[in-house]
Amino acid sequence: MPQDEYAISPAVRETYGPADLSREPVFAGGFINFGHWHGIDLAEPLGEAERIRSQENLYRRVLDAAELPKEARVLEVGCGLGMGCALTLREYDPAAVTGVDIHPEQLRRARERHTESAQLRFTQGAAEQLPFDKSEFDAVISVEAAQHFPDLAAFATEAARVLRPGGRVAVTSFFAADDTPERPAQLAELLPTFADGLDLARPATALAEAFAAAGLEGVGTVSIGDQVWPGWDTWLGRLWAPDTWPRNFRKAWQRGILDYYLVTARQPDPS
Template identity: 70%
Template sequence: MEREDTGTGREHPAIPPAVRETYGPMDLGHQPMFGGGFINFGYWQGIDLAGPLGEDERARSQQALYRHVLDAAGPLRQRRVLDVGCGLGTGCAVALREYGPAAVTGMDIHPDQLARAREEQAVLLREEPGRLRFGEGAAERMPWEDGAFDAVVSVEAAQHFPDLAGFAAETARVLRPGGTVAVTSFFTADEAPDRPEQLAGLLHTYANGLDIARPVTALADAFTAAGLTDVRTASIGPDVWPGWDTWLSRWWAPGTWPRNFLRAYENQILDYYVVTATRPR
């Protein structure tokens, strides 16, 4: 299924500097803000934010975000699933253990992340030979054959992708006819031209280029232009931002830049979405 570079111009894109630094020596999945092997803001529906939040609730929120996306991708039993931006592979493990797919492939652009994923998921790799694997690739240059997957998912990685049109085109290519894609990430809430400047002033991750400010319509339109159909966007901000901010309050005081994620949401600058689409049969 994996394709070799034949020298036809599909070279591996360079890793953006902020992505290389953030996901290189540091293992964010074991930082206290993340923990549990996941690197996402969490889906906090059903978690009591008024009560004490511990590591168990935090891990549960991150697992719930992955499950929300896996559910959105449709029934996955006996299907071949690609996770784009898989990080430590913990979401791949959730998919493999709970959804009964034929196989799960985790893809990441950062070799350090892939090395950690193989270490973190060593038991599953040994116990499920052929059903779990990891491969290096960029969202805009996937090293997989046409129609290789029944479902493509991506959890909180698209905010880093430099080229959403390239990601959409590659997603359409590697999906089989009838296959589905489900992506969750944060995007600007509208197409106002000053949103990038506003977010750079509020959030360090936008100022340093780690996150890219684009409206959710940019991804939806890219999927449509790539030939995918039934493109839908849904805000899940109410179940993400208040919980994330409550969790951050353990380390960050009001007015510090990480707490500005909630501020940007409340000011209708930023929101969190699930975007789904289907490759026509």
């Protein structure tokens, strides 16, 4: 499908195109996520090594939740620069890893960083329109990308379609804490990324319900915010003063209007 047929929001197109979010110092090592800071001493000075470790740890948290079988075929939706795909290939011994991203510039950067092979490939596609066959993958993962997906129900349907029987999906990202009608406005007031449409204010339960509606079973939703927000905010303190807008992510969490979640589900296996 030609790239202009994918509906990329202006905010997503700019942030992951010319702006290249991965160049920002807060996203060290080419990853673009807030990090999972378990096991990292936040009382000690944080350097780039700790920051990269936090981002890798977030992938490990998701991949462990996906319960990969031996020689798994893994799909990452919203792969960005492919750093998580490379980690999966390096540490989890899969048969193959495929990264899909809607943004052509991100795919170009991923291919510049990583050599494609029979075990690693990158493909353009939308979360709601995955260019893969039915039952092609043992696991579908997504790390801090679902906040951009315009249609969680369509994503859930596609994830279910490409999963083999018994396969698992594991998604982590930040979501509104609940479906209270005031939440989108509250988040937009604190965080410009919600105001300009880069991030979409939906509760994690919306994704969980979408997985169930798509026929997946064993749906689980767990908050991991206590392992994300304090570390992220401590790291931000190197570059951003208190009360500047990026520091408001932790403030939104403390106010109970935003949190970080891991959502998992399984494709039924009739056998």
